[in-house]
Amino acid sequence: MSLTSGIDNQLRDRLGISDPYDFTVWAKKGWLPIGYFCESVPVVMLSLGKLFPVRAHGLTVRATDRADAHLSQVACPYTRSVLETALQGDFDSFGGYIFATGCDHIRRLKDVMDYLFHPVLSHIIDVPHKRSEQALIWLETQIKQFGQILTSTLGVDTREQALSQAISHYNRLCELIDSGNALRKKQPPLLNGLDFQHLIRFVKSSPYEISLSILPEILQEAALQDQKMDHKSRLMVVGSVLDDAEYLKLIEAAGSVVVVDRYCSGSQPVFTKIDETMAPYPALARHVFERTACPRMMSDFNKRVAEILRLSQEFAVDGVMVSPLKSCDLWGVEAALLADILKSHNLPVLQVEREYRLLGESQFQTRVQAFLEIISFK
Numbered sequence: 001m002s003l004t005s006g007i008d009n010q011l012r013d014r015l016g017i018s019d020p021y022d023f024t025v026w027a028k029k030g031w032l033p034i035g036y037f038c039e040s041v042p043v044v045m046l047s048l049g050k051l052f053p054v055r056a057h058g059l060t061v062r063a064t065d066r067a068d069a070h071l072s073q074v075a076c077p078y079t080r081s082v083l084e085t086a087l088q089g090d091f092d093s094f095g096g097y098i099f100a101t102g103c104d105h106i107r108r109l110k111d112v113m114d115y116l117f118h119p120v121l122s123h124i125i126d127v128p129h130k131r132s133e134q135a136l137i138w139l140e141t142q143i144k145q146f147g148q149i150l151t152s153t154l155g156v157d158t159r160e161q162a163l164s165q166a167i168s169h170y171n172r173l174c175e176l177i178d179s180g181n182a183l184r185k186k187q188p189p190l191l192n193g194l195d196f197q198h199l200i201r202f203v204k205s206s207p208y209e210i211s212l213s214i215l216p217e218i219l220q221e222a223a224l225q226d227q228k229m230d231h232k233s234r235l236m237v238v239g240s241v242l243d244d245a246e247y248l249k250l251i252e253a254a255g256s257v258v259v260v261d262r263y264c265s266g267s268q269p270v271f272t273k274i275d276e277t278m279a280p281y282p283a284l285a286r287h288v289f290e291r292t293a294c295p296r297m298m299s300d301f302n303k304r305v306a307e308i309l310r311l312s313q314e315f316a317v318d319g320v321m322v323s324p325l326k327s328c329d330l331w332g333v334e335a336a337l338l339a340d341i342l343k344s345h346n347l348p349v350l351q352v353e354r355e356y357r358l359l360g361e362s363q364f365q366t367r368v369q370a371f372l373e374i375i376s377f378k
């Protein structure tokens, strides 16, 4: 299904490293990785100076026995997997842990990580759950306080000029990711979901400077390849964090191509440009406030539905997979409501709960194959 040599391989070849997602490579070259655990964190702040943001994942563990002893078994499998990963030492080179009050599972994760690891920098941004001008002001205050903490703990320059420059780099990155999404819009698409997932994972585990230097050529190569992608349907995937590329591989091996990723760890609407005409702190607060696709903003349900409908038209999707993680309260509630409304707009929907790692293939695979068959009859 991959059109080019595979973005995975391209990254390896161009960077000359065996694992393009290994953030410790950059740590050894003088950058300082800062782990973050929720997309509501103002990640641009984590790219100031020699910092770079790393979206924490739990892909190096299978079982979560030790983490289960610290978090309850009803904690979502993402939080249990990242805690297990931290316990096995994979986050030792993080210069800090940054959280947001997106959900109670994340709050609990922070408490446990503080208790176990005593990090030099561990901070939680209190993000609003309601839309109002006061909430926006509160968020701006939170982000400014976080800036002061970065300066006092790590000596980072968080003044307006430094932040404006970081915003400008971030916006350039958004443009590149947009051009990747434009390739997915094509008929047939020029980039499949698996390759795009690899690209986003690389961006979320490397300094922006490195991504900005390497993405243009990779995307240009994808745009110029002339192999036609063989696929029967175009899908959008919506839901909780989806880190395990094996899910994408399985979905696409069944004959579809994922053209829109609207889940926490994906690109929509995470990589949305920040307004450079505004002062940087208010602009960043507005960006975090507006770009959220998270069900924690309960009053924004209709806005999220409208956005999914818009994307389904723009990317000409044949169906939507609404897929929360098991025990994810936020997406668990949202999924059923969302599925009903999308169906009422004549969009075929598969609502399927999943584990963090693709473990038992057969049940998920059977559901996907049945859904794709239904779509093919439409």
Ligand code: SF4
Binding pocket: 076, 077, 078, 079, 102, 103, 104, 105, 106, 240, 241, 264, 325, 327, 328, 329, 330, 331
């Ligand atoms: S998957 Fe759900 S429960 Fe887990 S951290 Fe994300 S929003 Fe919270």
